Amino acid sequence: ERLKLFFIKNQRSSLRIRLFNFALKFLTCALYIVRVTLDNPKEAIPGCYSESAEQARCCYTSCTPLVCLICSHKLQLQGNIWEQIFQISFILEMINTVPFIITIFWRPLRNIFVPVFLNCWLAKAALENMLNDFHRAIQRTHSAMFNQVFILICTLLCLVFTGACGIQHLERAGKNLSLFDAFYFCIVTFSTVGYGDVTPQIWPSQLLVVILICVALVVLPLQFEELAYLWMESQKLGGNYSRHRAQTEKHVVLCVSSLKIDLLMDFLNEFYAHPRLQDYYVVILCPTEIDIQVRRILQIPLWSQRVIYLQGSALKDQDLMRAKMDDAEACFILSSRNEVDRTAADHQTILRAWAAKDFAPNCPLYVQILKPENKFHVKFAGEFELFRYL
Structure with missing residues (x-):
């Protein structure tokens, strides 16, 4: 142990x-x-x-x-x-x-x-476990969508490989198919094409084909259903910010507890007022669903190509990974100016700041603190800015 x-x-x-x-x-x-x-x-x-x-x-x-x-x-x-x-x-x-x-x-x-x-199924299980350790070793995590697609591809390969090898061996007592012919038969069968030019001749190989088809009809629809569910959830939450875009384009992450029009427009107008920031993208990470008025604002051509909305929390590493926080040029953590309990709002802001800094320690962090005495708790952040709205 x-x-x-x-x-x-x-x-x-x-x-x-x-x-x-x-x-x-x-x-x-x-x-x-x-x-x-x-x-x-x-x-x-x-x-x-x-x-x-x-x-x-x-x-x-x-x-x-x-x-x-x-x-x-x-x-x-x-x-x-x-x-x-x-x-x-x-x-x-x-x-x-x-x-x-x-x-x-x-x-x-x-x-x-x-x-x-049959060791191919054991290799598939070992590869799935190895993928998790590989993500931990390189300190990066792929999305659940990527993992589900990977599992589906491995399952298809194992089914085809098992069928080809099993049919080839059982047919030694019959038509004596080669391994390539058995592989061709499995591909034609699983694709539902069914040319009929290559067929098993003896009952053991025919029984094996029946078993493989039954297994495929049970296993594959379940995995396709899981894949469709993950895709729908991903679209509902705004998807992911592409790793390729994060490495080739400059972007900043805006973390807020709730997004209102005044907060959004103030930030965008001030951020893009500087001419050097015109090529930057803004990835918004908010735990609440997008408001109808905010959605209309983000559909304006001026902002639709430069602002990306993701539903998620800065306290979750999976959501920070979706926003590609580790590749961001900066992270802004803001609070609404209309907060009634400013102390509680600062506590939530500090927690988000700690989580963001722990996930991406090299990313500059800019935090809005409503009460100046709470500034002490985020001094660890390296680059710290105090935003005050007059």
């Missing part, structure tokens, strides 16, 4: 371990393709071997002891043994590794079929 806690706290160590696990799964899938390419269906007859296929098998089984060692240590590092045994990932690990232990010591069973291509 201490070792596991160390790997979780240390992002780079965790990333290296997950990267090694992913590379191992990917290597086994690649070696399976090599074996299928060099193998001959006639070698299923006992006593019939070829030198090229034997070399592929030797390279293939050389990874087996290391995989089995990782599987055995997983039970010791992940807590409850029975809970881990009945996990799908552990069952796949044992299906793909235990038969190789037998073939190492019993040569006549070298021709036994082991569905090692």
Whole structure:
């Protein structure tokens, strides 16, 4: 448990371990393709071997002891043994590794079929976990939309790869399809084109096709639904400020608790009054929905091309990431001049200032404090300005 806690706290160590696990799964899938390419269906007859296929098998089984060692240590590092045994990932690990232990010591069973291509699903899980560690290591986070698209693409690739490898092997007893023909059949089937020029001939491969289609009809619509939901929520919240735009164009972030026309127009008129700031973009980050009057103002051509409204809070790192605070030229945190309780408003402003400075310490921060005695709490900000409306 201490070792596991160390790997979780240390992002780079965790990333290296997950990267090694992913590379191992990917290597086994690649070696399976090599074996299928060099193998001959006639070698299923006992006593019939070829030198090229034997070399592929030797390279293939050389990874087996290391995989089995990782599987055995997983039970010791992940807590409850029975809970881990009945996990799908552990069952796949044992299906793909235990038969190789037998073939190492019993040569006549070298021709036994082991569905090692199922490691692609384990590689998919390792890649998803590795992506989270990679974001933590580089201190950047992609949006939930990006992660969902990435998961969907990986799921499609795993379905096609599993179907191609499974059909190719089962068809050795029938039409003897090549791996490319099986891959072509899966692409044509999943795309619902259905030319019919390549078809499985025996019932096990036909049953596998039925199972894959049923799995695709259940899994893919759920992921498409999640993707559509995230897209609708992203559009509702104003989307994201593009990372490419943030790196190629200059922008500032305006954080407010509530956006009114007078506050918005005062800021825009004063900000764009300087000729050197005409090329800057203003990204507004506000937790409330956009007001109808403010929406009309932002639809004016003078502001529609230079002002971007995002619904979000400066207290959330995900919203600060959406506004690309770490690439901003400056951040302005303002309060409404009509606040009744100015002390409470300053407290909210200070909290937003702390959150923004913690997320992007190199971004200049300009804070509006309504009561001068509260200025002390934001002196850490490096560049500090006190805005007062007369």
